[in-house]
Amino acid sequence: MTRLRFFYHDIPSGQNPTTFLIAQANITQDFFSPSPYGSLYSMDDPLTLEPERTSEMVGNAQGLYLALSRDPTKFTAVFYADFAFTIGKFKGSSFSLFSRYPLTDFVPGPDVIREMAIVGGTGAFRMATGFVLFRATSSNAKTGDASLEVDVTLYHY
Numbered sequence: 001m002t003r004l005r006f007f008y009h010d011i012p013s014g015q016n017p018t019t020f021l022i023a024q025a026n027i028t029q030d031f032f033s034p035s036p037y038g039s040l041y042s043m044d045d046p047l048t049l050e051p052e053r054t055s056e057m058v059g060n061a062q063g064l065y066l067a068l069s070r071d072p073t074k075f076t077a078v079f080y081a082d083f084a085f086t087i088g089k090f091k092g093s094s095f096s097l098f099s100r101y102p103l104t105d106f107v108p109g110p111d112v113i114r115e116m117a118i119v120g121g122t123g124a125f126r127m128a129t130g131f132v133l134f135r136a137t138s139s140n141a142k143t144g145d146a147s148l149e150v151d152v153t154l155y156h157y
Contacts, residue, residue, distance in 0.1 A: 013143035059085040093123030
């Protein structure tokens with residue numbers, strides 16, 4: 001078993017965004033629609049050692065998420081991402097998430113924690129299973145930018 005802790009930064013705004021809208025349903029008005037039902041996003045988000053986006057980068061999370069709920073009060077996405085490490089003991093290794101991800105009321109603070117399933121891995125994490133706990137450390141509803149604390153529990157060979 002391996003336990004990891006790092007920070008994930010999803011940045012759809014500004015001059016150097018890490019998340020992009022790549023397709024959307026005809027009913028979706030724009031990128032920040034209150035209910036972006038049917039919208040598909042691509043991401044290449046940095047992973048860092050500390051909560052600040054400028055802290056040392058340890059890897060990146062690359063993947064897709066699809067907005068599922070037509071009801072904006074129950075905004076949910078299906079999330080697929082590969083979390084790859086570029087330095088340290090796990091350089092060249094990755095694990096994959098594929099899970100439902102409810103986003104409603106996901107605000108900074110210790111009280112709201114989201115869990116996602118680990119469904120595989122490569123390198124040191126070959127045949128991985130496990131789970132990831134996400135806790136928002138900062139978020140901006142206007143821009144969509146968010147930073148999350150990530151606690152990982154991996155079972156692997």
